[in-house]
Amino acid sequence: MFILFFGTRPGKKKEATLPGAACPYCGQAGQLRATLIPQFVHLFWIPVFRLRPTAYVECGHCKKAYAEDDLTTEMRRGLDGLASP
Ligand SMILES: [Zn+2]
Structure with a gap:
């Protein structure tokens, strides 16, 4: 039963286009x-701490998605902008 009250869940998703970056x-x-989804560890539905967020970048033209390992410096900069409030 304990597992039901402790786990991770995603926070509010943030999205932004990266006008200066080329695919x-x-x-x-x-x-x-760019899409950034914060991940929280929660205990009894109260977020207790933040994990590394899920982040990826998708191209609207060719539909190719870039996971964290494939990000260019420009993409990373865009995601950093999303991560800060
Ligand atoms: Zn593309």
Whole structure:
């Protein structure tokens, strides 16, 4: 039963387009969309601490998605902007 009251859950999703960044795959600029989903560890539905957020970038032109390991410096900068309040 204890497992029901302790676990992780996502926070509020944040999204932003990265106007200055070009997609490394198709080369289109201004098509990249960064998504950041904070992850919280909760205990009895109260968030007790923050985990590393789930972050990815998707290209609106070629639909290619970039996971954290594939991010360019520009993408990372855009995600950093999302992570700060
Ligand atoms: Zn693309």
